Amino acid sequence: MHRSDFILITLLIFTLPGVHGGKILVFPLDGSHWVNMKVLTEELHSRGHSITVVRASNSWYIKETSAHYTSITIPNTGGFDEEVFDSFVSRLLQIRREGASAWTRFTLEMEMVKQFSEMHRDMCEMLVKIFEDEKLMQSFQDANYDVVLTDPGIGGGVLLAHRFNIPLVFNAADIWLMRNDFVFEFPRPTMPNVVYMGGFQCKPAKPLPQDLEEFVQSSGEHGVIIMSLGTIIGKLPHDIAEEIGAAFSQLPQKIIWKYTGERPESLGNNTLLVKWMPQNDLLGHPKTRAFVAHGGTNGVQEAIYHGVPIVGLPLIFDQPDNLSKMKIRGAAKIVDISNLDRNIFLQALQEVLHEPSYRMNMQRLSRLHLDQLMKPLDRAIFWIEFVMRHKGAAHLRTESFRMPWYAYHSVDVIAVLLAAVFLMLLTTVAVIRFLCCRACYKRKIKSD
Numbered sequence: 001m002h003r004s005d006f007i008l009i010t011l012l013i014f015t016l017p018g019v020h021g022g023k024i025l026v027f028p029l030d031g032s033h034w035v036n037m038k039v040l041t042e043e044l045h046s047r048g049h050s051i052t053v054v055r056a057s058n059s060w061y062i063k064e065t066s067a068h069y070t071s072i073t074i075p076n077t078g079g080f081d082e083e084v085f086d087s088f089v090s091r092l093l094q095i096r097r098e099g100a101s102a103w104t105r106f107t108l109e110m111e112m113v114k115q116f117s118e119m120h121r122d123m124c125e126m127l128v129k130i131f132e133d134e135k136l137m138q139s140f141q142d143a144n145y146d147v148v149l150t151d152p153g154i155g156g157g158v159l160l161a162h163r164f165n166i167p168l169v170f171n172a173a174d175i176w177l178m179r180n181d182f183v184f185e186f187p188r189p190t191m192p193n194v195v196y197m198g199g200f201q202c203k204p205a206k207p208l209p210q211d212l213e214e215f216v217q218s219s220g221e222h223g224v225i226i227m228s229l230g231t232i233i234g235k236l237p238h239d240i241a242e243e244i245g246a247a248f249s250q251l252p253q254k255i256i257w258k259y260t261g262e263r264p265e266s267l268g269n270n271t272l273l274v275k276w277m278p279q280n281d282l283l284g285h286p287k288t289r290a291f292v293a294h295g296g297t298n299g300v301q302e303a304i305y306h307g308v309p310i311v312g313l314p315l316i317f318d319q320p321d322n323l324s325k326m327k328i329r330g331a332a333k334i335v336d337i338s339n340l341d342r343n344i345f346l347q348a349l350q351e352v353l354h355e356p357s358y359r360m361n362m363q364r365l366s367r368l369h370l371d372q373l374m375k376p377l378d379r380a381i382f383w384i385e386f387v388m389r390h391k392g393a394a395h396l397r398t399e400s401f402r403m404p405w406y407a408y409h410s411v412d413v414i415a416v417l418l419a420a421v422f423l424m425l426l427t428t429v430a431v432i433r434f435l436c437c438r439a440c441y442k443r444k445i446k447s448d
Helices: 003-015 032-046 082-098 102-132 134-143 156-164 210-217 238-249 279-283 297-306 319-328 342-354 356-370 376-389 411-447
Strands: 023-027 050-056 070-074 147-150 176-178 194-196 224-228 254-258 271-274 288-293 310-312 332-334
Touching: 023 032, 023 134, 023 156, 032 050, 032 147, 032 297, 032 376, 050 102, 050 156, 070 102, 082 102, 102 134, 102 156, 134 156, 147 156, 147 376, 176 376, 194 376, 210 254, 224 279, 238 271, 238 342, 279 288, 279 297, 288 297, 288 342, 297 319, 297 356, 310 319, 310 342, 319 332, 332 342, 342 356
Parallel strands: 023 050, 023 147, 050 070, 176 194, 224 254, 224 288, 254 271, 288 310, 310 332
Antiparallel strands: none
């Protein structure tokens, strides 16, 4: 090695910023929320951080073993049940189609509240087991975690962060990571510790498996349509699935449908049913023409990223709201799944396929989304590492979180103003009464 090369390498070593592999405790929410959290954990692991994930033994998506994290498994609590969601969706669609009474709808909503209450109870039992396990709590203490990464849908991570005085990312937090993108959302004022990372899970498409690529290529100039109802809804009532299958069979396009239910008899040779599909890679394939989706945030953001128009079948939670925003932007056609038949569905598909404005509008949204100074995932990781480096981000937090509830909601100010108004009214009434009494007294004297 030449002396000049040696000097150059030495200078580079001393001028490069130091890399600190931090310790991160992850307390996630199962289901589709874990799909997002998993992206963050994998990226953090790739940057040299040590990840520990707290999970329930009956977790649906959160695996006990992983190359990207070490898990702490709490026995038999806090998991999700796919059958609960399938049953709820079936009953919800039945009620909508039958035009049931408001009372029936209310009963169904209360049943869903009950299911979530049971999930909340399981989570509370899980937390009790954690906090009563002295050995486990001591291991948390000894680990000296740099940050707790948790989900705003649950409180376990917040309690652990508070118990061990660890900076918190996501909830009552040092930094809020929001899956919002103003290409998709409407503008709003926010605080400095709110970081937007909408579409952080999106990435360029990878090559498809050979069998899937051959099926896609067999579509010729017509291309393919993909359909998925997300992670928690694997099947539909049989009659609705038959209508969807019948509509698909009348199209020249090839169809890839993620579906775990019984195979509809109406399916044509152009439709491939799969239990899992590489959704992001299919959306990024040049032959993909449309995306039939339930309107979950992940799917909508991936469709925006790749510029694929949507035929929306909203079901529950935030799905109707998400698809309404896409409809307003001219990038989606919404179909009421409770009134769906093969003709209505076929008409919606053909409109999205053959009306150029849908694809043009979605591709315009895609260009806006991609035109950013920093990738959303890089932005999220930067702020997580920022909190780790500085042991929090208190300077970005509003002091309102320290205020008592009555001060936060200005109850004390309102009470003072009401008291002042009341005092003024009392004073005004007293003055008027005094003047009236005085006038009456003078008249009485004159009459005497």
